[in-house]
Each structure stands twice: as C-alpha cells, then as structure tokens.
Amino acid sequence: MTVPFLDLRAAYLELRREIEEAVARVLASGWYVGGPEVDNFEQAFADYCGTKHCVGVGNGLDALHLALRAMDVGFGDEVIVASNSYIATVLAVSMVGATPVLVEPDPRTHNLDPARVEAALTPRTRVILPTHLYGQPADLDPLLELGQRRGLRLLEDAAQAHGARYKGRRIGGHGDAVAWSFYPSKNLGALGDAGAVTTNDAVLAERIRTLGNYGSHRRYVNEVRGVNSRLDPVQAAVLGLKLRHLEDWNSRRTAVATHYRQALSGDDLELPIVPHWAEPAWHLFVIQTDKRELLQQGLAGTGVETLIHYPIPPHRQQAYADLGFAWGAFPLAERLAERVLSLPIGPHLSEEHVAQVVAFAQSALQRLAA
Ligand SMILES: *Cc1c(COP(=O)(O)O)cnc(C)c1O
Numbered sequence: 001m002t003v004p005f006l007d008l009r010a011a012y013l014e015l016r017r018e019i020e021e022a023v024a025r026v027l028a029s030g031w032y033v034g035g036p037e038v039d040n041f042e043q044a045f046a047d048y049c050g051t052k053h054c055v056g057v058g059n060g061l062d063a064l065h066l067a068l069r070a071m072d073v074g075f076g077d078e079v080i081v082a083s084n085s086y087i088a089t090v091l092a093v094s095m096v097g098a099t100p101v102l103v104e105p106d107p108r109t110h111n112l113d114p115a116r117v118e119a120a121l122t123p124r125t126r127v128i129l130p131t132h133l134y135g136q137p138a139d140l141d142p143l144l145e146l147g148q149r150r151g152l153r154l155l156e157d158a159a160q161a162h163g164a165r166y167k168g169r170r171i172g173g174h175g176d177a178v179a180w181s182f183y184p185s186k187n188l189g190a191l192g193d194a195g196a197v198t199t200n201d202a203v204l205a206e207r208i209r210t211l212g213n214y215g216s217h218r219r220y221v222n223e224v225r226g227v228n229s230r231l232d233p234v235q236a237a238v239l240g241l242k243l244r245h246l247e248d249w250n251s252r253r254t255a256v257a258t259h260y261r262q263a264l265s266g267d268d269l270e271l272p273i274v275p276h277w278a279e280p281a282w283h284l285f286v287i288q289t290d291k292r293e294l295l296q297q298g299l300a301g302t303g304v305e306t307l308i309h310y311p312i313p314p315h316r317q318q319a320y321a322d323l324g325f326a327w328g329a330f331p332l333a334e335r336l337a338e339r340v341l342s343l344p345i346g347p348h349l350s351e352e353h354v355a356q357v358v359a360f361a362q363s364a365l366q367r368l369a370a
Pocket residue numbers: 059060061062085086088089131157159160181182183193194195
C-alpha cells in the first residue's frame with residue numbers, strides 16, 4: 001500500500017458534483033474574465049479572513065509582487081524576508097527592483113525572528129515580509145510593533161496559511177496586506193493558478209486591482225504600467241465552494257498532525273513546535289532529523305512518499321548567485337534545508353495511511369538510532 005504525499009484527485013472526487021456544477025455555471029454565464037463569480041468569491045474570502053477587501057489576482061507570486069508595488073516599493077528599497085522561505089517570497093521583492101534582505105528564522109518555529117529583524121533594519125528598509133511557513137503563523141505582534149515604531153509596512157506571505165489563527169484571529173487582516181496563493185496543493189486550492197491579496201486598506205486594494213488590470217481603472221485609460229494578473233472566474237467559482245469546506249478540511253489536517261505529534265518520538269527527531277498563541281493550518285507537517293536522507297529512503301522503501309520543503313535555501317539558488325552568498329552565510333536556513341522532511345498530510349489522508357506512516361517512521365527511527 002503506497003501512501004501518497006498528497007492526493008489532489010481525492011479533493012476533486014469528494015466535491016465532484018458541486019465542482020462540476022460551478023464550472024458549468026461559469027461556462028453558461030458568458031463571463032470569462034471578471035464578473036460576479038470573482039466579486040462573490042472576493043467578498044466571501046474577505047469575510048472569512050475578517051478583512052474589508054480582497055483582490056483576486058493570477059497567482060501567489062503576483063499577490064506578493066503587486067502588493068509590494070502598491071506600497072511603492074522599488075529600486076533602492078529593502079524588504080525583510082526569512083532566509084528559509086519559499087523562493088517566491090524572495091522573487092517578489094526582486095520583481096519590483098527592491099533588495100531582499102534575508103533574516104534567519106527562529107529555529108524553533110521556522111518563522112521570522114523579531115529580534116533578528118530589528119537588527120537587520122537600515123534606513124532603506126520599507127517592508128517586513130514574514131511567511132507563515134508550513135501553515136504556522138509567524139509571531140506578528142512584535143513585527144507589527146516594530147513596523148509601527150520604525151514606519152515600516154507589514155506584508156504577510158500567507159500562501160500556506162489559509163484558516164490559520166494568530167492569537168485567536170484568522171490570518172488575513174493583521175498586516176497592511178496579506179498575500180495568498182490558491183495553487184492546487186494549498187489548503188484552499190484552485191484547479192490551476194490563482195491568488196489574492198486581503199487588506200483593510202482601501203487605497204492599497206484599489207491600487208492592486210488597478211496594477212493587475214493593465215494599470216487601468218477605467219477601460220482604455222492606463223494610469224500606471226500594470227500587468228495582466230486577474231483571478232479567473234472558473235477558479236473563483238471553484239474556490240468559493242471549496243471555501244465552505246475549508247474549516248472541515250483544516251480540522252482533518254489538525255487530526256493528522258495531532259496523531260503524528262502524539263505517536264512520533266525519538267532522540268534524533270524534532271517535531272513541529274506550536275506556540276500557545278498559534279492555531280496552525282497544518283499545510284505541511286515538517287519534522288527534523290540529522291538522518292533525514294536515511295529516513296526518507298526508509299519510508300520510500302515502505303511506500304510512504306515524503307518531500308523536502310525546501311532542499312536549497314534562496315541564497316544558495318543559482319538564481320541568486322549574483323548576491324554572492326557562500327555556504328555558511330545563513331547557517332540556520334542551511335541547517336533546516338539539510339534536516340527538514342515533510343510527512344504526508346491532507347484532508348484526504350485516511351486513518352489507515354496515517355497509522356502506516358507512524359508505524360514505518362517509528363521503526364525506521366528506531367533502526368537509525370540503534
Ligand atoms: C505557493 C507559495 C507561493 C507562490 O504561490 P504561487 O501561486 O505558486 O505563485 C508563495 N509563497 C509561499 C510561501 C508559497 O508556499
């Protein structure tokens with residue numbers, strides 16, 4: 001019996017009738033860009049996040065880069081990003097011509113460490129950009145306080161955190177803007193690329209909408225040099241119906257995570273740490289061990305698929321070779337890249353599969369410790 005890392009087809013099959021109805025409704029409507037399906041989803045997602053505005057865009061990378069552009073971030077500006085984030089967070093900063101300033105995470109939570117952020121600020125810093133990595137909310141209050149004290153904006157990368165809560169409140173309305181991806185494998189996933197920005201700032205929302213629509217607010221009148229990055233109505237219709245299942249699906253993820261946290265143990269095993277103020281969305285369940293390669297091979301031999309998020313930190317990617325960072329420049333990010341392993345998790349992972357992962361992982365860990 002193989003345990004797939006994530007079975008996206010199962011999500012489709014559970015909602016097959018609803019999804020096919022939603023798609024057929026859009027096909028029959030004649031609205032293939034923009035329109036009521038997009039408006040309805042934007043309103044529903046803003047309500048879910050407890051924010052005033054939601055602007056749909058083409059994908060998560062555009063959500064980040066358009067939010068930065070809307071904040072007038074550009075050449076000569078610096079943006080604080082976690083050194084262990086997914087490459088998209090860093091690329092978004094590069095896309096607007098600004099400089100990504102990598103800051104090491106708190107090794108316990110994998111998320112931006114406020115003390116290290118403060119030490120990295122310069123007169124050029126404009127934005128602090130935490131990622132809620134793996135669906136674990138970053139510690140936002142100290143970052144918000146720091147931002148206020150130093151006149152900086154807070155933009156959150158919430159591509160992995162749909163439904164996560166920080167101090168009881170859902171991610172989506174804490175910072176100046178929050179960027180979302182609805183890439184198919186995310187907790188709220190479309191049937192293709194899709195993204196959004198949520199914000200309580202009407203000016204930012206309007207700017208993002210204009211930037212994503214060729215810089216045009218009124219048809220054929222172009223105020224700025226924008227791009228084409230809009231939420232597709234077919235995706236909006238699918239996301240709208242999936243949003244109604246998100247809480248249920250996230251609670252199934254939490255059940256898997258709870259099982260793993262109770263059942264897995266070992267001297268050379270670090271489990272995810274959940275601060276008392278955090279209610280994670282459990283996008284990924286990431287463990288750490290020095291014997292990562294052997295554990296991954298052992299699990300693969302028993303049919304359990306695992307992945308590594310992420311094997312190469314951004315500063316070591318060829319794409320950023322010009323920044324000139326050697327190994328050792330960001331030791332915490334590098335240590336995570338060498339030790340992290342993501343176990344299967346998702347709303348459609350059966351109890352038998354979870355039990356199988358636990359049994360095989362425990363016996364592999366015992367073998368490796370001997
Ligand atoms: C998925 C992801 C993105 C990018 O989203 P796309 O929709 O694929 O462009 C950005 N940041 C993080 C942390 C992600 O996981």
